[in-house]
Amino acid sequence: MSNKKLQYSPLSEVDMARASSDFLSSMQLRRSVREFSSRDIPIEVVKNIVSTAASAPSGANKEPWHFTIVKDPGVKKEIRVGAESEEKAFYKQKAPESWLSDLNKFGTDWHKEFLEIAPYLIIVFKQIYDLNNGKKYKNYYVNESVGIACGFLLTAIHRAGLVGLTHTPSPMGFLEKICERPQNERAFLLIPIGYPGKSAVVPDLQKKRYSDYANII
Numbered sequence: 001m002s003n004k005k006l007q008y009s010p011l012s013e014v015d016m017a018r019a020s021s022d023f024l025s026s027m028q029l030r031r032s033v034r035e036f037s038s039r040d041i042p043i044e045v046v047k048n049i050v051s052t053a054a055s056a057p058s059g060a061n062k063e064p065w066h067f068t069i070v071k072d073p074g075v076k077k078e079i080r081v082g083a084e085s086e087e088k089a090f091y092k093q094k095a096p097e098s099w100l101s102d103l104n105k106f107g108t109d110w111h112k113e114f115l116e117i118a119p120y121l122i123i124v125f126k127q128i129y130d131l132n133n134g135k136k137y138k139n140y141y142v143n144e145s146v147g148i149a150c151g152f153l154l155t156a157i158h159r160a161g162l163v164g165l166t167h168t169p170s171p172m173g174f175l176e177k178i179c180e181r182p183q184n185e186r187a188f189l190l191i192p193i194g195y196p197g198k199s200a201v202v203p204d205l206q207k208k209r210y211s212d213y214a215n216i217i
Contacts, residue, residue: 059140118192
């Protein structure tokens with residue numbers, strides 16, 4: 001593999017502090033939203049968001065991910081039916097009381113109307129191994145790599161002025177079937193994106209203090 005010179009433009013300490021503070025302030029406004037507008041989004045914006053996610057680092061640069069963008073109303077309906085089926089079983093049978101108690105502050109239940117209302121769904125699949133002409137090749141640090149890509153994805157959604165939600169119906173095998181993904185892929189995350197609904201509200205959450213989540217040694 002050949003190398004090329006790193007493209008890097010250093011910032012002054014003043015500009016660095018300002019840029020990091022501005023970005024922190026922006027990201028602190030990012031929230032998970034469950035009430036979406038049906039207002040359309042240009043597909044170019046969605047493709048840019050996904051391409052940003054795909055620029056993430058990955059183990060041995062294997063890029064073990066695939067992003068399915070869903071706009072078709074019929075497919076979104078099918079996904080909602082599948083998700084609600086799994087979520088209903090979760091809320092009524094599978095979830096321990098402690099988990100349900102932690103979810104109470106969000107006011108969630110098994111109804112997932114947003115899966116049809118949001119103009120786009122982005123489904124992130126992890127590739128547990130590479131499959132090329134029927135031959136398997138090893139991927140490395142798959143969960144870590146796809147997790148980082150999802151962080152890029154959520155950041156890009158917010159940067160574009162849109163909102164999203166990390167939705168993880170469990171199990172998610174129905175997504176692999178609906179999207180007709182190959183045998184080496186597993187659904188990792190389902191993210192509806194769009195504009196917030198006019199009446200959208202979010203819980204008034206209190207985040208941990210810096211001293212609670214970080215230290216310097």
